[in-house]
Amino acid sequence: MTGLEMRAPRRENAFMRWLHGFVGYKKHLALTLMFLPVIVYFFIFKYIPMGGIVIAFKNYKIRQGIFGSAWCGLDNFTKAFNTPTFARSVRNTLVISGLKLLFGFPAPIILALMLNEVTHVRFKKTVQTITYLPHFLSWVVLAGMFQQLLSPNNGAVNALLRQLFGMKESIYFLGSNQYFRGTLIVTDIWKNVGWSSILYLATISGIDPALYEAATVDGASRWQCTRYITIPSLVSTIVIMLILSIGSIMDAGFDQVFNLYNSAVYQTGDIIDTYVYRYGLGDMKYSLATAVGLFKNVIAFVLVVGTNLITRKISGDGIW
Amino acid sequence: MKGSRILALVLALIMVMTLVPAMAEDEPVKISVAGYMFGPIDNEKDVITPLIEQQLKEKHGINVDIEVVYIEQTNYAEIINTRLAPGKNNTAPDVFLAQSATALNTYYDQGVIKTWDEEFFKANAPHVYEFIMNGAAYGDLAPYVDQWKAASMVNGEMCVIPSFKPDGSMPYKTLIYRGDWLEKLGVTEENLPKTVDDFVALMTRFAKEDPDNNGQDDTYGMSVTAMKALFGAYGLGEEGLAGNGTGIFVERDGKLVSSDVADEAKQVIELLAKMYADGLIDPEFVAGKESVAGSYWAVSQGFVNGLYGVSANASIDHYRLKGITGPDDAGGRCANEYWLVNGEDSTFVYGPWPAGPNGDYGWVTGYAVAVSESAVYNINMSDEKLALIFQIMDAFATDDELYMTAFAGIEGEHYTKNEDGTISRLMTNEELNAVGVWGCRSLYGADRAFSQLAYDMAFYKDPSIANRLNWFKKDQYNSYLQDAVSVTLPSADLFSELNLLRDETWVAMIRGDKKLDEWDDYVQAWLEAGGQTLTDEANEWYQSQK
């Protein structure tokens, strides 16, 4: 028996199963009808506009329209790759969002776990409510505030560091390549940690209290309860969030960076999105901007598919 | 095939049917216009637009229905560009602004704006044509006629109505010193620095001699805007570092070279690096405590609040003293902010520009003829409509009453006339915009009408300008103007990458993060990233002008 013969029937099986699936739509008619609006919506509002991606391969001119514009192959891509700042913006994007993933991703989980340990209800509610607040402020506003507080001249943070730790030189958090990325990470966590913890808290609130009671009766400590009950029940949420986070690894946070950076820290702060912004809608370089966006999204998509594959192998959980 | 022909026929029929009654009842032609505005128009309060329509109809036989569209200035390009995206059937207003030469180039390139020829211009706006070609008011514009023609075209086709900004017509930036600091240091107005060396010496005293008398070492000489005084002293025009603008091309040995890479630029950066190392420059100069985002751009927060001793972020008009334009004149906007912070009796002093080794001085500004903020016309209109818009432009140029209505509103209600022919407005800019004043601004063509009255009003008789011009008769106070390149270079889009490279390199050099030895590498990188192309294009144009 050759390999081919071995494989052929199996493939037929898969195909048959796929074909057989269509019977399922009739069998689960109610579900099919419920799902129909979703399909229609996504098709009209997401897939039809996706046709616009072709302009990444065209020299798009408004007057000629998407279809009328001339094809130019990969010209837009080579043009982008040839600008000296492009490679740097890719590198910066990866480093910044990598650091955000490393520190920013666990932060809300830890916050949720800590909040879960708080037995004083009023304290817990107060902390929760307070930590959600920064999420409501836009980066434009926060940038103004941080520029003040982190100023090397008369900023409150430097004053505090000088008084508490006897530091002599002021740190220019937003103007030195050494500190800029760190500042981005910390301010990002500060802004979003509370808000991101909502999802984990919602999941924790769904855990059966009887489990904790039984464990406590068996003599488990709070830490053991957390370790063996809370964390395991968070795993599937964490996995989903992790996959989604990895999918957004090419987004280093345009709003934040754009409002906080300046020419002294382009070296460490210029990211793909700020690069695209310079060429995008403002300059009407639609083709170039679309090409860079496409490059970015293909990588993100590959990463998500990859992570999904790995997590599904390991934990059996995944997005699909 | 057949179907589409029938469809075309039906469509044509519909078009004819909609047109016929329009002509029969003499329906007004709808024109939508989005110009520079301080705030949205309030349709309920709008008295000016109907008045303009009425005057146009009764006095000039132009029957139009003007719709004033307000578009936020900060996202103007994004909004217009999105609305232009459908091409022929786009939803952008009929008349809108090209915010910069680069934008104009893009609009032309994308084919979204109308073009015309000189014949069309002459036929539909004869007075404007005469006004411009004759050099207009007082003959002041005569030297700029050729430039105007060049600037109105892209690729040899006329597509924009540029505005004149000849010397003296715009209040350029001025060096302003803190009066209290000068007093403390015993510097009188006559002793203000007139050379770069004296300037640096004064900066050192500002930084080291505790000019604010608080016993702390918390002052600097200057920040980013005053750096331009040094570029000017070396004969360069630089919009970089603070504004991410483009370096101006200057003439050296008969050839144009960008201020970004000129030999003198290296000397300036070297000087700045030394000043920075000596603590004369605010380390936060990059982030900017001068034009702070969200607050009025001309107010240098660092200067007003006593962090720097000098700033060049504002014009003399922003620092206008009280009572200049009339008995009720409360003074310039920055002056007021300064007094609010430092006390009613605090003072500031206008300074001369320090001169460099070759005797150059000043703030090298842009070009006398500008296309930025000038009107362009949507491709989706018919030639007849464009002709009508040109006729309206001509009406504004010849009819002073009409112009005053659009520019100032109704006398007694929105403005009063002063004895010398100037006007005082009775409402804030936003309120005036709400009732319709300035709403039709783009229908003049440029930012002000091409009429004698407009020029008299806005340029020469305006008290704040007159005051400024008198002041600047003093030696070394006036800025000078560079008219190097007045066309949009074909590869102007390369500038964004070059500006980035320049700002980054210069900031690093000034702060000592990068050595000055790397200057040649920087120039090389600049040329390779498109600088060579642009320099060649600029020179090609320059030679063609000779």
Next chain:
Amino acid sequence: MTQKKMTVGKAIIYLLLTLLSASIVLAFWHLLNLSFSPSYIATKGGLLLYPKDATIDNYARVIGNRYIWLGYKNTIIRTVVGTVLQLFFTAMGAYVLSKRFFPHRTFWTLFIVFTMFFSGGLIPTYLLVKDLGLLNTYASMILPGFISAYNMVIMRNYFQSLPEEIEESCLIDGAGRFRIFLQIVLPLSKPILATVALWLVVGHWNSWFDVLIYIADDTKFTLQIVLRRIIITGSKEILDTSAAANAAEMETVVSSEGLKAACIFVTTLPILCAYPFVQKFFVKGIMIGSLKG
């Protein structure tokens, strides 16, 4: 037991939470003081622990704007209508996808997740909205982002954790899937519904770019647009000497930083007030506990 160790651990937790909260409270307190301060205070730097030279000019300017109440109305319309419809349809789709037996489930999930990464961008979406005749309608504020793939995946994940047994017993009782979804699944999913609803509300409340692009009719402008205008018109003017030469303009020098701060409080206050009502859905043991117990 490990009573002592526990308290040390707890003390650290309380301390960390207090520090985090304190940093946020201080920042907000600073902003609040700023909203009552004139412009020149902001540049002095440092932390504002009390308002200096207090003024209510900033608030007067925000509240006195003629468009602000119209903006409130429009924002509330889009937020309420948008959130309710979006939540319902997202949940419905997520529910279907949570069923492992739904045909081609993996394909459909990918079909939806794919849109998180690839989109035609602004221009094609604008063309679509225009061609559908939705420009200048409330629908243009809601439809382009009607169902978010992200929210759907989160919800589907939650529905999958619900025990299948209840549904099956209902099926046996003759209830249809749609009824089960409405009467059993949705009530069991209050925490996730509340979470996603909160996301949607905040999203609608704060969004402005779609309004900027799709809406030209100023009676449909939302709160954020109006507030942006207040801030921006106060901040950017071209050098127009004739315009700057008027005395009336100089009457008040409004604080831009303070104005921003005042705007923040005027726009976010309602949403902050609404928050506690949503929060109660998060309380423990809403569903599984009551089922298994």
